[in-house]
Amino acid sequence: MHLKRTAILCLLFLVKKNFVLAQEMTYTVSPVLSDTSYFHVELTCKGFSADSLQFSMPEWTPGYYQLMYYASSVCNIRATDAKGNTLSWKKADKNSWWIYNKSADIFHLQYDVLSTKSFVASNYLEADKGYISPAGMFMHLKAHIEQPVTLVVKPINGWNVATGLKQLPDQQYTYIASDFDVLYDSPILMGKLETFPSFDVQGKPHYFIAYRPREFDRAAFMKDLQKIVSTAADIIGDIPYDNYTFLGIGPGMGGIEHLNSTTVSFTGSNLNNREGKIGIYNFLAHEYFHHYNVKRIRPIELGPFDYDHGSKTRLLWVSEGFTVYYEYIILRRAGLTTPDDVLKELQDNIRSYESKPGRLIQSLADASYNTWSDGPFGAGDSSISYYEKGPVLGALLDLKIRHETRNKHSLDDVMRALYREYYQDKKRGFTEAEFRSVAERVAGVSLAECFDYANTVKMPDYKKYFGYAGLDIAVKDGSFAITRRKSMNALQQSILRDWLR
Numbered sequence: 410m411h412l413k414r415t416a417i418l419c420l421l422f423l424v425k426k427n428f429v430l431a432q433e434m435t436y437t438v439s440p441v442l443s444d445t446s447y448f449h450v451e452l453t454c455k456g457f458s459a460d461s462l463q464f465s466m467p468e469w470t471p472g473y474y475q476l477m478y479y480a481s482s483v484c485n486i487r488a489t490d491a492k493g494n495t496l497s498w499k500k501a502d503k504n505s506w507w508i509y510n511k512s513a514d515i516f517h518l519q520y521d522v523l524s525t526k527s528f529v530a531s532n533y534l535e536a537d538k539g540y541i542s543p544a545g546m547f548m549h550l551k552a553h554i555e556q557p558v559t560l561v562v563k564p565i566n567g568w569n570v571a572t573g574l575k576q577l578p579d580q581q582y583t584y585i586a587s588d589f590d591v592l593y594d595s596p597i598l599m600g601k602l603e604t605f606p607s608f609d610v611q612g613k614p615h616y617f618i619a620y621r622p623r624e625f626d627r628a629a630f631m632k633d634l635q636k637i638v639s640t641a642a643d644i645i646g647d648i649p650y651d652n653y654t655f656l657g658i659g660p661g662m663g664g665i666e667h668l669n670s671t672t673v674s675f676t677g678s679n680l681n682n683r684e685g686k687i688g689i690y691n692f693l694a695h696e697y698f699h700h701y702n703v704k705r706i707r708p709i710e711l712g713p714f715d716y717d718h719g720s721k722t723r724l725l726w727v728s729e730g731f732t733v734y735y736e737y738i739i740l741r742r743a744g745l746t747t748p749d750d751v752l753k754e755l756q757d758n759i760r761s762y763e764s765k766p767g768r769l770i771q772s773l774a775d776a777s778y779n780t781w782s783d784g785p786f787g788a789g790d791s792s793i794s795y796y797e798k799g800p801v802l803g804a805l806l807d808l809k810i811r812h813e814t815r816n817k818h819s820l821d822d823v824m825r826a827l828y829r830e831y832y833q834d835k836k837r838g839f840t841e842a843e844f845r846s847v848a849e850r851v852a853g854v855s856l857a858e859c860f861d862y863a864n865t866v867k868m869p870d871y872k873k874y875f876g877y878a879g880l881d882i883a884v885k886d887g888s889f890a891i892t893r894r895k896s897m898n899a900l901q902q903s904i905l906r907d908w909l910r
């Protein structure tokens with residue numbers, strides 16, 4: 410009897426199971442040009458049988474640590490069942506909505522997203538270009554952030570589409586994301602775009618796709634970019650993605666890093682003069698190196714992300730500041746700048762930081778944590794910028810490690826160890842204590858003074874640290890001039906040579 414009953418239950422389960430749809434979410438997005446341009450979004454959900462479901466739009470996009478209030482750009486919401494009958498909905502809170510799908514296995518949700526601000530973290534649409542910052546375009550189901558999603562992009566005739574998302578074979582502009590974190594990490598550029606000649610590094614293809622780039626030598630530019638990518642990859646020793654795409658969105662400010670792509674404001678207009686070229690190369694090296702430092706080598710708070718409130722960390726001085734420092738190092742090692750260029754960048758960072766009244770009030774760690782309210786650039790008299798003090802502390806830490814290990818180890822070893830131990834092995838981010846522990850293990854000594862420079866407002870002893878590389882630093886008219894000493898010992902000579910090789 411017991412066996413028979415079990416068999417019937419199993420059979421019933423199998424029969425019922427046949428009728429349960431696999432959970433699927435498919436988005437279709439199309440640009441609509443009008444007086445107020447917007448993207449029209451349609452979502453088909455299958456297999457989410459419930460009386461009501463809560464859909465949510467993130468409040469920010471990882472990489473840009475400011476609340477963006479994306480939900481305020483959503484309008485014309487409409488929900489229907491498979492037969493086209495209207496389903497009711499209501500706003501649940503500032504960035505989510507209840508959809509009353511009455512247990513329908515299949516239902517559709519449509520809405521429009523106003524797209525009028527040209528910025529890397531915003532959605533934007535104009536006559537011949539569209540840009541989607543996905544965290545501000547696609548709602549996820551609460552508690553289903555891990556749901557795989559299919560995305561169909563329907564560009565205007567004559568446009569093409571560029572994104573780091575994986576495209577389905579033989580289905581133009583149809584993409585898949587393994588979850589919403591991946592979707593939110595994959596911006597989409599569309600319009601009349603130009604693709605520059607691609608290159609491979611360690612067998613992985615790298616693309617640069619740009620909206621209306623100006624006149625410059627594309628081949629020479631991509632050759633230099635290849636050197637940047639290759640040098641950055643050599644520092645960490647591994648390329649973790651299948652392909653990488655630079656998305657040049659045209660004029661503007663800023664860039665945002667992603668796991669296998671970056672969005673950069675780019676026209677190429679300054680590539681024809683040396684200073685402009687170095688500025689652009691620094692910027693591209695920065696965004697590229699971020700796919701290691703912050704996307705994979707990351708503070709523990711930066712994943713899983715809190716899309717509703719923002720994810721606060723006290724370590725942006727590492728994630729952002731050290732990435733600025735590595736811009737300088739990468740360009741130098743790629744042979745695109747001189748040792749003096751690196752020293753000048755550091756001088757400028759020191760001058761800028763030391764001229765801010767906030768240096769006596771706010772530590773680097775506090776600047777990281779408070780960036781959500783203070784902004785990242787040290788505005789006002791009470792805050793500082795981790796983009797300025799961060800790279801300087803990166804340099805001091807690098808020199809200290811080189812000095813203490815008789816130039817056998819450097820900050821590179823710290824970054825590699827973090828990548829290996831936390832990203833690859835533990836598959837998570839690190840705490841402040843863990844970061845310090847790895848750095849001190851590589852240095853073989855306490856780095857208490859360096860960490861004081863991060864956690865307090867104590868003035869760095871520049872003279873001592875630059876002295877490790879046989880350099881002097883003098884204050885003159887508010888500037889900090891770094892010069893080479895006339896006589897250096899063997900260790901100083903070898904540190905200077907390898908540091909700025």
Ligand SMILES: [Zn+2]
Binds near residue numbers: 695699728729
């Ligand atoms: Zn950055």
